[in-house]
Structures are given as C-alpha cells and as structure tokens.
Amino acid sequence: MLAEPNLALFGLIFAFTWQYAGYIMMIYVAALLNVPQELIEASQIDGANFIQRLRSITIPMIAQAFTITSFLTLVTSFKQYDIIVALTNGGPAAIYQGTTVNSTEMLAVHIYSVAFKYNNMAEGQARAIIFFIVLSVVSIGQVYYNKKKEVEM
Incomplete structure (x- = not known):
C-alpha cells in the first residue's frame, strides 16, 4: 500500500490514526467518567431518554475533551514528519499534470527538503515561520471556537 502512489496517503492516514487513537480515547474516557452521575440520574427520573441525556448533559459536559482532542489532532496532523519519513x-x-511529485x-x-536536501536554508526558514504563523492562527481560532461551547461546572 505504501509503495503505490495513489494509496500511500491512505496508508499513512491509517498509521496516524492507529498511533493516536488510544491517546484520544483515553481523553474521552476520562471526560465521560467525570460526568456527574447525579445529573444522569436526575434526568432519568425526569423522564429523559438516552438521546436527550446525550444531547443535553453528556456532550456539553465533555466539551472540554472535544476542545483538547481537536487541538491535539489538528496540531499533530499539521506537523507530521517522523512517520512520513520512516514509512x-x-x-x-507520482506524475501529476506532467510534473513528478512525491505523493506523501x-x-x-x-x-525539511527545501532546507536540507536542496540546501536552501533561508527559504526553508521562511517557510517554517509562515507554517508556524498559520498553525498558530488556525489553532487559536479552533480553541476559541470550541471554548464558546464548553459548560462550566
């Protein structure tokens, strides 16, 4: 799968998912265990069904986990280097519109290639700074957007 230009990216996506799924699941399990059982029991007594409890109690109470995991996943996906180089x-x-490109x-x-393989340190550093700025803006925007949905207990 990794040797085929059209499938190599899917192989890397599978490897990334496998690498981080356990870590992300631990965060969600910890958040689910911190949902107060008194709220769940009170909603059951009031006659709320599973979907109503999920939408009104559980998801708002674990919104912080969504913020954390989406931030970690977003930042990690932008800066993937080690698995790509290793695999x-x-x-x-691959040939794309008459030009040879590396598919992954x-x-x-x-x-890294611009700076070290082509020995163009200035351009590599400029790209790294722009990459940092874009990643910072996207991450801060994502955290700001998700923080508005969180519920304080």
Whole structure:
C-alpha cells in the first residue's frame, strides 16, 4: 500500500490514526467518567431518554475533551514528519499534470527538503515561520471556537 502512489496517503492516514487513537480515547474516557452521575440520574427520573441525556448533559459536559482532542489532532496532523519519513520518505513519486511529485510529502517534510536536501536554508526558514504563523492562527481560532461551547461546572 505504501509503495503505490495513489494509496500511500491512505496508508499513512491509517498509521496516524492507529498511533493516536488510544491517546484520544483515553481523553474521552476520562471526560465521560467525570460526568456527574447525579445529573444522569436526575434526568432519568425526569423522564429523559438516552438521546436527550446525550444531547443535553453528556456532550456539553465533555466539551472540554472535544476542545483538547481537536487541538491535539489538528496540531499533530499539521506537523507530521517522523512517520512520513520512516514509512515513505515523502514518496512514492507520482506524475501529476506532467510534473513528478512525491505523493506523501506533507508540509513539514517539504520544509525539511527545501532546507536540507536542496540546501536552501533561508527559504526553508521562511517557510517554517509562515507554517508556524498559520498553525498558530488556525489553532487559536479552533480553541476559541470550541471554548464558546464548553459548560462550566
């Protein structure tokens, strides 16, 4: 799968998911265990069904876990370098509109290639700074958006 240009990216997605699924699930399990059982019992006494309890109590109470996991997943997905280099080294090469491109060369690997493989340190550093700024803006916007949905206990 990793040697086929059209399937290599899906292989990497599978590897990324496998690597981080347990960590993300631990965060969700911890958040679910911290939902007060008194609220669940009170809603059952009031006659709320499972969907109503899920929508009105459980999801708002674990909103902080959504904020944390979406931030971690977003930031980690932007800066993936080690798995890409270990599994495919940015390849395999594919032909796209008459140009040879590496099918799994993501942004962090491309910045490394510009700086060290092509020995263009200034351009690599400029790309890294722009990458940092974009990642910061996207991350702060995502956290700000998710923080508005959280419920304080």
